[in-house]
Amino acid sequence: MSATSSYPDVRGRVGAVSAVVSATAPSASVAMSRPTRALASVASFLGLAVLSWCAAVVAHELLVLSIAAALPGLLTPAFVEPIIGALPVNYVYATAMARFAGQIEPAGIAVAGDVGDYLATALPGLFQNAGYVSGTGPLSAVIAPGSSLLARAVVAAIANVALLALGLVFMTRATRSVGTRSLARVRGSAAALLVGGGTMVAEVAARILRDFGSTRDLETIGILPFVFHQLLRLPTETYDRFTQRLGMMLDPAYQIAILGTALVAAFVIVCAIQLLARIRVRDLRRALRAPFAARGWQTEVPDSAPGRRRIFDTVLIAVLVAAMPVLDIATPATRFLDWIGEPIADVEPAAVEPEEIAVEMTAVVAIEIIPSLTIESGPATVAPPTPFVPSRRYVPPPGLRPSIVTVAGQGLRYSYIVNGEPTMFKGMGYNVTHATLPREERTVRMREDFAAMREAGVNTIVGWRTPEWDETLLDVAQAAGLGVVIPWDFDEKLDYADRAVRNRVKSDVLAWVTRYRRHPAVHVWGLGNETLLHLRQTARARAFGEFYTDLVDTVRAFDPDHPVMAREAEDVYIRWIQEPWRARGGPPAGFIVGMNFYTFRMREAIEEWPKRAFDAPIVVSEFAPAGFGRVDRPTGYRRMWSMIRSRPEMILGVAPYVWSVDGPEPSDRIFGLTENGKAIDGSLGAMKELYRAPAAPDGWVTVPSLTGVRAPDAEKIVEDLGLKLVGVIHQRASDLADASQVRRFGIGRVIHQQPAAGTKARLGTEARLAISAAPLVAAWPVGRSRED
Numbered sequence: 001m002s003a004t005s006s007y008p009d010v011r012g013r014v015g016a017v018s019a020v021v022s023a024t025a026p027s028a029s030v031a032m033s034r035p036t037r038a039l040a041s042v043a044s045f046l047g048l049a050v051l052s053w054c055a056a057v058v059a060h061e062l063l064v065l066s067i068a069a070a071l072p073g074l075l076t077p078a079f080v081e082p083i084i085g086a087l088p089v090n091y092v093y094a095t096a097m098a099r100f101a102g103q104i105e106p107a108g109i110a111v112a113g114d115v116g117d118y119l120a121t122a123l124p125g126l127f128q129n130a131g132y133v134s135g136t137g138p139l140s141a142v143i144a145p146g147s148s149l150l151a152r153a154v155v156a157a158i159a160n161v162a163l164l165a166l167g168l169v170f171m172t173r174a175t176r177s178v179g180t181r182s183l184a185r186v187r188g189s190a191a192a193l194l195v196g197g198g199t200m201v202a203e204v205a206a207r208i209l210r211d212f213g214s215t216r217d218l219e220t221i222g223i224l225p226f227v228f229h230q231l232l233r234l235p236t237e238t239y240d241r242f243t244q245r246l247g248m249m250l251d252p253a254y255q256i257a258i259l260g261t262a263l264v265a266a267f268v269i270v271c272a273i274q275l276l277a278r279i280r281v282r283d284l285r286r287a288l289r290a291p292f293a294a295r296g297w298q299t300e301v302p303d304s305a306p307g308r309r310r311i312f313d314t315v316l317i318a319v320l321v322a323a324m325p326v327l328d329i330a331t332p333a334t335r336f337l338d339w340i341g342e343p344i345a346d347v348e349p350a351a352v353e354p355e356e357i358a359v360e361m362t363a364v365v366a367i368e369i370i371p372s373l374t375i376e377s378g379p380a381t382v383a384p385p386t387p388f389v390p391s392r393r394y395v396p397p398p399g400l401r402p403s404i405v406t407v408a409g410q411g412l413r414y415s416y417i418v419n420g421e422p423t424m425f426k427g428m429g430y431n432v433t434h435a436t437l438p439r440e441e442r443t444v445r446m447r448e449d450f451a452a453m454r455e456a457g458v459n460t461i462v463g464w465r466t467p468e469w470d471e472t473l474l475d476v477a478q479a480a481g482l483g484v485v486i487p488w489d490f491d492e493k494l495d496y497a498d499r500a501v502r503n504r505v506k507s508d509v510l511a512w513v514t515r516y517r518r519h520p521a522v523h524v525w526g527l528g529n530e531t532l533l534h535l536r537q538t539a540r541a542r543a544f545g546e547f548y549t550d551l552v553d554t555v556r557a558f559d560p561d562h563p564v565m566a567r568e569a570e571d572v573y574i575r576w577i578q579e580p581w582r583a584r585g586g587p588p589a590g591f592i593v594g595m596n597f598y599t600f601r602m603r604e605a606i607e608e609w610p611k612r613a614f615d616a617p618i619v620v621s622e623f624a625p626a627g628f629g630r631v632d633r634p635t636g637y638r639r640m641w642s643m644i645r646s647r648p649e650m651i652l653g654v655a656p657y658v659w660s661v662d663g664p665e666p667s668d669r670i671f672g673l674t675e676n677g678k679a680i681d682g683s684l685g686a687m688k689e690l691y692r693a694p695a696a697p698d699g700w701v702t703v704p705s706l707t708g709v710r711a712p713d714a715e716k717i718v719e720d721l722g723l724k725l726v727g728v729i730h731q732r733a734s735d736l737a738d739a740s741q742v743r744r745f746g747i748g749r750v751i752h753q754q755p756a757a758g759t760k761a762r763l764g765t766e767a768r769l770a771i772s773a774a775p776l777v778a779a780w781p782v783g784r785s786r787e788d
Contacts, residue, residue, distance in 0.1 A: 028194055048192060050198035054138065056163065057332050060203060061109060061141035063159040066336050068106040068143055071155065075102030080272055090230045092533055092569040097150065097226050099599045100627035104151035107144040110335060111303075112137075137332020145337040148627030149221040152336055158261070160204045163264035167318075168311065171195030172270065175310040194310075200316040201263075205322035208259045208333045208375045215247040215254065215581060218567060222627065225666040243666075263315065294562070301564050339635035342612065395518065402518040403483065404561045406713075407590050408650070409616055409705030410744065412610055413757040414617035416652040420713050422704035425619050425653020427485070428458040431663040435468045443476055448677055449659060450480035457691025462621060462655040465664070466512075474521040483523035485565060485621075485655075490544075491750045492534040499541035506551055510558060511726075517559050525555060525564045526621075529594065532573035545576035549587070556588045567594035567621045571605045571612075589708055589744055592652065594621030603643045609650065619642055624656040624671045637690035641690050649705070649758040656687055673749060696760055703767075705757035707758050708745040711771045714753075722763040723755075730773035742772040 080098040084091055096144055108128045110120055116139070134140045143152070174186070174193035197588045218224045224243055226233045233240065264511070272357070276546050345524030370422070396402060406417040415422050430449070434442045455460065460483040463469050469486050488509060495499050509527070516522050528548070535541045544624050552564050568574060574593060581587045593616045595605065602623065609618065624645075625636025637656065643652055661672030696702050701721050706714045718725045731751065733739035741751040752770035755761050 009562070031405040043508070045195065048195050049199055052196045053203060053330070056200045056203040057137050057197075058140065059166075059200075060159055060163050061139060061332070061334065064141040064143075064155055065106045065109065067155045067158050068141075068151075071104055072102040075642075077101070078264050090294075090533065092572055094228050095625065096601075097222060099601065100148040101154050101599075102151060103627065104147040104155060105144040107142040107337065108141050109139060110141045122478065132335050134335040135331055135333030136329050140332060140335040140351070143334065144334045145339045146632070147336055148657065149629055150223070151219055160208065160262050161265045161269070163200050163204050163263055165269045165619070167200030167314075168270045169273070170194070170200070171311045171314050172274070175308075176630075177479065181734065190657075194314055198314045199317040199658040201315055201328075201760050202322040203321045204262065205259055205325050207333065208262065209255050209323055210328070210331055211255065211333075213254055213258075214251045214719065215243065216685065219243060219666065220629075220670055222670070225670070229666050236666065239666055259319070262726055284636050338629075338631045339639075358362075366461055366583040382729065391593075396520060400520050402554050402561065403520050403523055405523045405533055405563055406709055407563045407592060408708045408750075409617070409757055410615055410707055412615070412703045413649045413707075414652060415704035415706070415757065416617075417704070417709060417713075417717070420716060422717060423459065424695070425460055425655075426458055427460040427462045427619070427621070427653060427655025428453050428456075429463075429655050429658040430461045430620060430660075431658050431665065431668055432468060432660065433465075433662075433664050435470075439472060443472060445575075446473060446476040449478070450482055451475055452674070452677065453659065455484060456688040459483060460485060460523060460653075460655070462526065463490065465686040471516075474516070474519045478489075478519070478521040478742075480668065482521065484521045485524040486522055487526040487531065488512060490531045493532055496540070496545075496547045502547050502550075505547075506554065509555065510552060513555055517562065522562060524592065525559075525562055526594075527555070527564055527566060529567045530569045532576055541573065541576045542579075546580045548577060549580040549584075552591055553588055556590050560590065563590040563592050565592040565594045565619060565621065567596060571595055571609070571772050574612075574614070578612070591616050592619050592620050593617070596620075596622035596657070596686065598622075598624055598626035598657075600639070600643070603639060603646075606643060606647055606651070609647075619650045620651065620654040623654060626671070630681040634686040637683050637686045638690070639772075648702075652786045699763055700760055701752075701763060703755045703757060703759045703761050706750045706753045707757070708743065709750050711748050711769070714750045714769055718767045723761065723765050723767040725769070726766045727731050727768040728771060729768075730771045732773045732775050734775060747772050747774050761779060 040493050066722070075098050077095070077099075081095055084094045084098065087094070093269060108130040110116055110132035112130055112133045114130075116127065116133065119127040120129045128142045132140060132142050136610050143155075156467070170193045174190040174197065184220070208392070215224070224237075228242060229236070244692070250457055318633050335463075389712060404419055408415045408417055416425050417423070419485045430614075432445075432449075434445060437445070450461070459481075461477060462485045463468075464487050466489045468488055474486075475483060484601060490505070494505070496502060513525065531548075549568070552566070555564055561707055566574075566577060568577075592616070595602075597605070597620060602620070606618075625640060625641055628636045641654070646652055656673065657671050658668055659673055661669045663672065663674045672680065673687075674680060679685065701723070703721070704717070706717060709717070715725060733742040749772050750769055753766045755765060
């Protein structure tokens with residue numbers, strides 16, 4: 001028998017007792033039980049939210065460190081460059097963007113308070129000092145100095161989206177059992193998951209909403225210029241209008257737009273994961289076997305509208321909570337360390353002991369004959385370009401003479417000699433649009449700019465856009481004591497395999513050279529800028545290379561007093577110029593390779609240059625530390641300068657890009673050093689410091705290369721340097737084992753020197769020169785008449 005059947009009246013009695021107790025107990029006890037339960041629920045909720053917040057902060061910073069550690073390995077050149085090479089994009093700019101995106105390195109994690117200091121002392125390789133904690137959170141991931149702005153943005157974006165996606169996954173799991181109930185009625189593990197997911201969303205939202213920015217940031221890190229100017233190839237005017245309107249629309253709600261984009265990306269990721277999870281392996285195999293009749297593939301998604309509404313409600317509440325001012329006291333941030341610029345120390349050179357001169361040659365054959373200026377003929381297959389007609393030929397005023405600029409040396413040892421004075425090419429990119437201004441206003445602006453450049457140590461300005469560079473600009477540059485690399489722009493749309501096109505362009509260039517060659521400010525002919533980069537097709541690049549080398553030979557023969565510089569993006573496309581010259585024994589004396597660099601790949605290119613067997617000096621014709629913020633830029637310039645000056649005997653000089661933000665290119669706003677004549681950051685000051693630093697300590701001198709310099713000029717240079725010229729010998733080609741230098745430079749030129757180029761020598765060190773001499777002419781035999 002059961003207890004219930006044995007004692008049938010037990011339930012009734014217990015119920016009666018309970019009723020009596022309830023009736024006699026004070027009503028306040030019942031009233032107090034409900035607030036107590038409510039307070040307990042609120043306390044539990046707040047405790048769970050705080051724990052979830054701390055966990056979300058730790059998870060976010062660990063994600064940042066993990067992504068920062070993995071990103072450089074994922075974006076290595078060996079992996080990325082073949083992919084970029086197969087795409088129809090600008091190879092140099094795309095690889096540069098990949099380098100920027102992978103230019104980051106984790107340094108550790110910083111924990112606030114005394115605990116953080118203890119951890120930094122106990123585990124210095126993993127933890128950083130507590131002073132590195134950024135924001136108002138308990139800890140921060142610390143990123144090593146030198147990270148690019150693009151890499152920072154990529155790492156933060158991936159971490160934000162990943163944490164948002166994890167929060168949405170938690171919410172999805174929680175709402176499976178919620179049904180149509182409201183959020184206030186969710187209990188147990190579902191409530192914990194919902195609070196955890198909502199806290200993750202709130203943590204990311206709080207970061208984004210407090211990280212103030214604008215569309216200008218997207219331009220600064222290079223995303224907008226790369227996408228719209230390089231990939232889509234929008235004209236500059238169209239790009240400017242587009243970015244202006246985009247800024248007008250997004251800037252007032254920039255943070256909301258970024259947060260919305262991140263939430264959409266996270267939602268797409270979660271939906272993709274759910275879709276893949278619903279595909280059964282058996283159905284997948286069946287679909288692969290019969291793609292057009294995949295029976296059993298479950299693509300129907302059950303109706304989850306109530307769950308989606310609960311997720312939306314939770315996300316909205318999380319964003320609203322994140323926007324509350326109270327969270328200002330608990331919002332963490334990742335710490336990105338900045339570079340701290342250090343002055344470049346001079347290295348004390350070793351004393352040079354004089355040696356006996358020993359002339360040994362290496363390389364080619366007989367004396368070079370200057371070619372006559374002949375024009376090819378042949379049928380035209382396309383319409384030739386409009387001819388360049390000089391408005392007049394420049395005649396220097398009395399007392400001014402045209403400049404004579406020599407690039408001396410060979411065998412990867414060169415010097416840049418202007419009007420008999422060895423100097424370093426200390427350039428500055430000047431990309432302006434003043435040609436349409438009244439002459440007086442234009443002159444005033446250039447005078448101010450050139451005076452500021454001269455004060456910063458600049459001695460040469462480098463240009464683009466041929467119409468801007470005329471007599472007015474040259475006159476102002478000459479008055480300021482500046483030389484000019486005067487630019488000529490090639491039209492990459494022309495077919496340079498066509499003889500008629502070649503003839504017309506060559507004629508135009510020679511007319512342009514004739515117009516300006518006698519101006520004292522002209523130092524170098526800048527024939528082209530990144531032309532091969534834009535030709536894209538191998539056949540067109542090869543045709544242009546053949547035409548270009550022939551044009552350079554012609555210009556050098558026509559005007560031997562001014563070098564020619566070819567400017568290209570990095571060193572990637574130089575081979576199309578090198579190959580045609582290889583068959584002709586190399587480039588002519590006075591040819592300069594201009595390289596444009598914006599990444600630290602420049603170090604690799606400089607180190608590898610001697611292996612190319614291309615006997616030509618380098619000028620880094622554009623450079624800037626792209627991808628860095630204003631604080632890091634000065635140190636970025638110093639680091640790139642140290643790379644360049646690691647081979648001073650091979651690199652004639654540099655030209656930072658660019659003087660002003662007021663230029664025609666989107667990149668001018670990113671790389672400009674000044675705005676309205678004032679320095680934007682410390683970059684111009686850094687370049688001034690580097691340009692004005694002494695080349696050698698007092699009492700010492702750096703010996704330039706004098707190979708190829710006229711004998712009288714070389715003797716004067718030696719004396720001006722403070723060296724003691726004790727011997728000059730003359731040698732004929734027939735006396736030498738290798739007459740290559742005589743052939744390359746001609747008669748009456750230096751073919752050997754002592755001390756060698758690049759040597760640090762004390763003032764008064766003895767110097768010797770070897771000069772190429774004319775061959776002997778056999779005397780007429782005595783006793784025989786010429787008629788015989």
